[in-house]
Structure formats: structure tokens, C-alpha cells
Amino acid sequence: MKKVIKYVVLGLLVLAALWAAMFFIRTNKKSSITYDTQKPFISNVEKKTVATGKVIPEDEIEIKPQISGIIEEVYLKEGAKVKAGDLIAKIKVVPNEQSMNQAGGRVKNAQLALNNTKIEFDRNKVLFDKGVISSQDFNTLQLQYNQAQQELGNAQADYQIIRKGSAGGSSTANTNIRATVSGTILEIPVKEGDQVIQSNNFNDGTTIATIADLSKMIFEGKVDEGEVAKLKVGSPLEISLGALEGKTFNAKLRFIAPKGVEESGAVQFKIEGDVAVEDDILIRAGYSANASLVLESKKDVLVIPEALLQFDKDTDKPYVEVSVGDQKFERKDIEIGISDGVNVEILSGITEEDQVKIWNKTEPIKKNVEEEESKE
Numbered sequence: 001m002k003k004v005i006k007y008v009v010l011g012l013l014v015l016a017a018l019w020a021a022m023f024f025i026r027t028n029k030k031s032s033i034t035y036d037t038q039k040p041f042i043s044n045v046e047k048k049t050v051a052t053g054k055v056i057p058e059d060e061i062e063i064k065p066q067i068s069g070i071i072e073e074v075y076l077k078e079g080a081k082v083k084a085g086d087l088i089a090k091i092k093v094v095p096n097e098q099s100m101n102q103a104g105g106r107v108k109n110a111q112l113a114l115n116n117t118k119i120e121f122d123r124n125k126v127l128f129d130k131g132v133i134s135s136q137d138f139n140t141l142q143l144q145y146n147q148a149q150q151e152l153g154n155a156q157a158d159y160q161i162i163r164k165g166s167a168g169g170s171s172t173a174n175t176n177i178r179a180t181v182s183g184t185i186l187e188i189p190v191k192e193g194d195q196v197i198q199s200n201n202f203n204d205g206t207t208i209a210t211i212a213d214l215s216k217m218i219f220e221g222k223v224d225e226g227e228v229a230k231l232k233v234g235s236p237l238e239i240s241l242g243a244l245e246g247k248t249f250n251a252k253l254r255f256i257a258p259k260g261v262e263e264s265g266a267v268q269f270k271i272e273g274d275v276a277v278e279d280d281i282l283i284r285a286g287y288s289a290n291a292s293l294v295l296e297s298k299k300d301v302l303v304i305p306e307a308l309l310q311f312d313k314d315t316d317k318p319y320v321e322v323s324v325g326d327q328k329f330e331r332k333d334i335e336i337g338i339s340d341g342v343n344v345e346i347l348s349g350i351t352e353e354d355q356v357k358i359w360n361k362t363e364p365i366k367k368n369v370e371e372e373e374s375k376e
Helices: 002-029 097-129 137-166 369-375
Strands: 041-058 060-063 069-074 089-091 176-178 185-186 208-211 217-224 236-241 244-256 261-263 264-275 287-305 316-327 328-333 336-339 343-348
Touching: 041 264, 041 336, 097 137, 217 287, 217 343, 236 264, 244 287, 287 336
Parallel strands: none
Antiparallel strands: 041 217, 041 287, 060 208, 069 089, 089 176, 185 208, 217 264, 236 244, 236 287, 244 264, 261 264, 287 343, 316 328, 336 343
């Protein structure tokens, strides 16, 4: 009897040992990570690019003098709003001595010629009145006399222009620099005492002021050659300014350069867009800006977060793992479309009902040994 009891106890111990071993093996086989899943869903996807650039006025007008001289006085400052005709600065004419001498000599010669012609005219007028000379001869002398008077007037006018800046003796016409358009003065690159040169066929002349309408602004930026082919004139832009955080402006693409410029090994194409400026916001010329452009857009397509994608190490083709049971997953190759950086379009491979594994999950953080020992 004792032997039977002994064998029974021994058998129970063996069974208990086997059960403990099986339990230990099964427990170790279970992964310490529990993966979550997510279903594909229907959404809109827009592929965008960002062009860097700046915001500038649509038109900048440079005010240049009509006569050379020295800036006598500047009446306005940069940033002032002006209307067409407002006085900006005044120029003091510094005549050239040689030109003055030549003009003065011309006046004297014209005066001498007029005096001589007048003597001839007066003498022949008496003869004409007595009927001694013909009307034709008298008319010829009268024409010469009138021409001599005109020549003297022209010489005197040229002399006054060289001496004072205008033919009428007043320098208002040429020496007063006035705004030609309404807007804001962006820059006055001269100061009192500076010498300025008039605009002519051989010289652009000195810029007295630059004026622009800040209510009409454009975005000017550049895009890479790999993206320019996808742009269309008239496409919407979203402009964000570095100086105005959290504020965006709507714009419309109006120009794409037909020729690119190579910069740092990449070909860049210039683009421009009309910016819708709000009346209560001042945008200063030259603000740095970024323009978000939609390259491609699709509506109501099947998408998943890009974080769920995995790529084959050999073929580099995308795939996902789909749940087929409790923490059991099966690989499914998929075909993807456009991406907006967050979600990616699914063209084929999975359906809206599939549960896709969220694969990039890390191991749970183990507790400190001290905490374990304190609990024990």
C-alpha cells in the first residue's frame, strides 16, 4: 500500500513539473508587445510643395530728376504716403561755367543780329510806305526781322535754363521733384547736399525716391524643375509670412518663368502670384514668405496613415500587415498613390474593412529593480 501511495505522489510531482514547464514555455512565447490596428478610411489627399520667396509691390516707380544739380531740401521721409503731384524734394541748379559762357555768347550774337536786322527793316519800311520797293522785297525783310527776334528769344531761354533750371526764370518746373503716382515712399536714397544727375538717353539718372502702392502686392519665389511641370497659371496659393506668425493670405499663381536658372546644382524656375491684401494689415515690401502650392489633388479616396507602411528590403515595394486573428498578422502587398505627408492613397491591396497593424511600436519600459524589490 505504501508503495502505491509513493508511486501516486511521484506521478503527481512529475505531472506538476511537466505542467509548470509547459506553462513557462507558453508564457515566454507570447510577445511583450500588443499591437494595435487601424482601418483604412476615405479622405481627400493633396500633394503640396512649398516655394520660398518674398512679397514685393506689384509696381515700384523710381522718381528721377529732369535736371542735374544738388539736393537743396528733402521734404518727406521714407514710409510717407503721397499723392501724385506731392512735393518730395528740391534741387539747386549748379550751372556749368562753360555752358553758361556759350549760352551767354549766343544771346549776345542773337542780339547783334536782331539789331542789324531791325535797322534794315526800319529803313526799308519807310521806302515801302513811299512805294519805292515792292511788297515782296518788304515781306522778305520782315520775315528776317521776325526770325531774328525768335532766335534771340530762344537764346535767352536756353541761358535761363542753364542758369536757373527753367526758361521762365522760375525753377519750379524742373527743380521741384514731385511724386508721379500715389502710394508709399519706400526709399529716399539721397540726402541734402548730394549731387544728382538728370535722366537722359545715356544715363538712367539718379533716383530721388521710390514709390509703390502697398495695397497691390505679389509673391515672388522659385520652384524646382521637378515640380514646375505640375503647376498651372491660375492655381491657388497660400502665402505665409515670417513677420506675421499664424496669418496666411490667399493668392493666385499668375506667372511661371519659361526659362530656369541653375542654383547650387538645381534648376529653379521663377513664379509670381497676386496676393490678396487685407485693408487692416500692413505688409512691408520685402517680407520673406512661403507659398504652399497644390501639385495634385484627389477627393474621396481610400487612405491610411503613412506610418503604417512598411517596405520590402529587397524590392523596396510597400506592404502592410493585416490582422487575421488575435495578434496574428498577414503581409499584404499594396499599391500606393499620392501622399500629403500624413496620409497616403491606397490604389489596391487592402479594403476599408481590413485591420492594418500599427507596426512601429516599441517595447514596454521595464520597471526599476529598486521598485521591484520594494514591492517584494
